[in-house]
Amino acid sequence: MTTEFSQDFFQLFGLSRRFALDSQQLEQSWRAAAAAVHPDRYASSPDAEKRMALMQATHVNEAYQTLKSPLRRGRYLLSLQGVDTQEETNTSMPLDFLMAQMEWRESIEEARDSSDVDALEALSSRLRSDKRALEAELGNALDSTADLDAAAVMVRKLRFLEKLDQEIGDAIETLLG
Amino acid sequence: MALLQIAEPGLSAAPHQHRLAVGIDLGTTNSLVATVRSGATTVLADEFGRSLLPSVVRYQDGGQVTVGYDAQREQNHDPHNTITSVKRFMGRGLSDIKDAGSLPYRFVDAPGMVQLHTVAGVKSPVEVSADILRTLAQRAAATLGGELTGAVITVPAYFDDAQRQATKDAARLAGLTVLRLLNEPTAAAIAYGLDNGAEGTYVVYDLGGGTFDISILKLTRGVFEVLSTSGDSALGGDDFDHRVYCWILEQADLHGLSAQDTRLLLTRAREAKEALTEHSDTRITAILSDGNAVDLTLDQDTFRQITKTLVDKTLLPVRKALRDADISAGDVKGVVMVGGATRMPHIQKAVADFFGQPPLTNLDPDKVVALGAAIQANVLAGNKGEDEWLLLDVIPLSLGIETMGGLTEKIIPRNSTIPVARAQEFTTFKDGQTAMSIHVLQGERELVADCRSLAQFVLRGIPPMVAGAARIRITFQVDADGLLAVSAREMTSGVEASIEVKPSYGLSDDAISQMLSDSLAHVQDDIEARKLREAIVDADSLRDATLAALRIDGDLLTAEETSAIQLVLQQLEQAIASQTTLQVNQATHRLNKATEDFAARRMDRNIQRALKGQKISEL
Known part of the structure; x- marks a missing residue:
């Protein structure tokens, strides 16, 4: 319908289509775009413009959220190249990864059962550093070696790690009150 | 503008x-x-x-x-x-x-x-x-x-x-x-x-x-x-009053108070709380309806003790918010106190x-x-x-829907910047299924029973297909007020079933109108006059906005498009002159319709200008 909606999210913010990005530039571009279309700017405008502003602002926020998160950015880059990451359907993962997952789960359960918030916090920060390492690998697979199959596996792995992090967060919140 | x-x-x-x-x-x-x-x-x-x-x-x-x-x-x-x-x-x-x-x-x-x-x-x-x-x-x-x-x-x-x-x-x-x-x-x-x-x-x-x-x-x-x-x-502060009130009941050994006495002691409790901001102790006196007198002294230390759990309770959300923002207490430059x-x-x-x-x-x-x-x-x-x-701003609580087994599936996570929309696809469970019940929830907990139920609606008119073949796309849109609208439609068939829902607590426009006309402050004539005035105010501001838009971004329109809009503008003027609410509203609606496309083009130009400005400022 409009040029903005047919552009991909990278084009929208004037970024090159790759995994590695300057997060400050992304944030600045988002702020500038969000400022231009925010519904507050159109509060006294005709209804048509109000509706349009709501759609555009939603779109700009969606684009930002997608590019900001490494997992979502990776998934999005793959989808632009026609690769479905099959996160819901493809559950076959390397054995060592699955073993590591089980160990994580046990550690989280143990810390939760002994109401040890500090242990959970420590697990969370360890997990986050694992995530960062995997994100760097994903960037390499997408930007340098262009190994899309490997990248899809990494996206699925990242999804697992993200779920673990959420579990830790939920456990901490439950313990805090 | x-x-x-x-x-x-x-x-x-x-x-x-x-x-x-x-x-x-x-x-x-x-x-x-x-x-x-x-x-x-x-x-x-x-x-x-x-x-x-x-x-x-x-x-x-x-x-x-x-x-x-x-x-x-x-x-x-x-x-x-x-x-x-x-x-x-x-x-x-x-x-x-x-x-x-x-x-x-x-x-x-x-x-x-x-x-x-x-x-x-x-x-x-x-x-x-x-x-x-x-x-x-x-x-x-x-x-x-x-x-x-x-x-x-x-x-x-x-x-x-x-x-x-x-x-x-x-x-x-x-x-x-x-x-x-x-x-x-x-x-x-x-x-x-x-x-x-x-x-x-x-x-x-x-x-x-x-x-x-x-x-x-x-x-x-x-x-x-x-x-x-x-x-x-x-x-909130009321809970502090309530703690003091309970303390009074306990100290004075009171039971089964009347509504009047309850209110009196709650008022005294609030006054005591306020007095303790400036003083180290305060006296609480009251004569109850049965003639009995209450005379107590509450000091800072006791007040602190009986309300400590409330103060601690505020620090839990503080921790959660810091976690969600991914920062620590040391990163904070200042804490503004409100309330x-x-x-x-x-x-x-x-x-x-x-x-x-x-x-x-x-x-x-x-x-x-x-x-x-x-x-x-x-x-x-x-x-x-x-x-x-x-x-x-952000949405404070996650939004989701009920899935199998009384579980909640989150669709929009808390702390997403608004406006935000998210669509999710669902499918049918049985062969030939033509309706689907959708339950919208808000909250962080996994079980439906622990979340707040916002709306429940049935999507009908799904064409009969084998189980799993229909694709129903449900869209959640949260606007800049933080309010939710949900719509759903079936994607595979040419048939489109869609519905807009309002949260179950919301009043319909009709209910609001009814309450308005019921209220004693408004006589019928007033309402009519008011409706016309409101219609004209809306029409005026739309006309002004459209004229300004034509002046500034008129180059985005072809000559034909411009004259089409101008024609509707003239009709709007005539409608305003007629002083008829219905005509004014209809003309406003037509002008809104006629300028939709123009609005979209102007919005695009705005984004591009904003981003261009951005790049110049970086140089």
Whole structure:
């Protein structure tokens, strides 16, 4: 319908289509775009413009959220190249990864059962550093070696790690009150 | 139009007169109205010079309604009909109100929202709140000498969709045009940030009469970005009063009090709490209806002890908000204190200890929210301020739907920047299934039973197919007020089934109109005259906006398109001249339709200009 909606999210913010990005530039571009279309700017405008502003602002926020998160950015880059990451359907993962997952789960359960918030916090920060390492690998697979199959596996792995992090967060919140 | 004036400095829109817009802090204990006048933001006082309006409404036999100090004075001897802290009941069912038993009201367990039985009939919290808002609107109209264009109403950041919807309904019922629902801590941040030129990460700790909010904001060059928000929509100064009240009962060994005595002791408890802000101890005296006297002394230490769990309770949401924002207490540049309850010395100390710095208390915690709302209202009404600033707020609680086994699937996570939309696809479970039930929920918990049910609707007209073949796409859209709209449609077939739902607590437009015409303050003729006036105001502003748009971005249209719009503009003029509500509304609608495409093109140009400006500034 409009040029903005047919552009991909990278084009929208004037970024090159790759995994590695300057997060400050992304944030600045988002702020500038969000400022231009925010519904507050159109509060006294005709209804048509109000509706349009709501759609555009939603779109700009969606684009930002997608590019900001490494997992979502990776998934999005793959989808632009026609690769479905099959996160819901493809559950076959390397054995060592699955073993590591089980160990994580046990550690989280143990810390939760002994109401040890500090242990959970420590697990969370360890997990986050694992995530960062995997994100760097994903960037390499997408930007340098262009190994899309490997990248899809990494996206699925990242999804697992993200779920673990959420579990830790939920456990901490439950313990805090 | 403000934006276009920036884009093309030589071609400013037609100067319009200053529009009267107000910010309203609809508080649990007190409410305020503020506005921007000749560049200065001020709270508007009543004829006795009082800024605060106690959020107390008294209903009398014969339909007389008293609001504010006069109602507050009567609350001890007319507790059933004098409603205080009604905000706690907004968008809430009877089962949500934990201390209903110790409150002096006759609750009616109505579906959706609890109601209150008074001598003037059953009142919903929406109606009671509307009476407070109406009083403030009248004060503003009288002080400012004109009709209000609109109002920004503040709500606790942690209010869920039902509570927000109820607040918006109350404003509509009071005859106000709601420019925006604004989160209270965000309003405070605007007032504080603009006043102090603050930059960096700030925390707003907002403990009001009945609600607690914590918001973490990043302030950068005029952008107020909320990073995360958390809170407890049933924790506030009232709970401190209640602890003191329970302490009185225990110390004086009182049981089975009448509604009058309960209200009297709650009032004494509040006075004691306030006295302890300045003094190390305070005396509590009261004569009960049976002639017995209460005479006790409460000191700071005891007060601190009996309310310690409440203070600790506020620190949990603080931790959650920090986690969600992914920052630590040490990253925070300043903590802004909002809400009368933050005057309590032990609250200030707890916050200082937690953040390792004394909180910022250099603004009036009672007024800062209303002031921020007024600043926002001024901008939204189209009165451009000197500074350009922008607010990016978030949704406080996750939104999701019920899936198999009574579990919730989150669709929009909490702390997403609004406006936000997310679509999710679902499929049928049985062969030939033609309908699907959708249950919309808000909250963080896994079980449906632990989340708040917002709406339940059935999507019909799905073409019969084998199980799993239909693709039903459900879209959640949260607008800039934080309000949700859900739509659903079937994707595979040519047949399209779609539905728009409103949260179950929301009142329909018809219900609002009905309540409006039922209200004694409006005679039928007034309503008609008012409708015409409103229609013409809308038509005028649409015409002005369209003319300005044509002047500035007319090059985006072909000659044919321009003349088509001009034709509809002429029709609008004729409709206005006819002084017929229906004709004016129809013409306005046609002009809105005719300019839709134009609006889209202008919006694109705006984004491109914004991003271009961005790149130039980087060089």
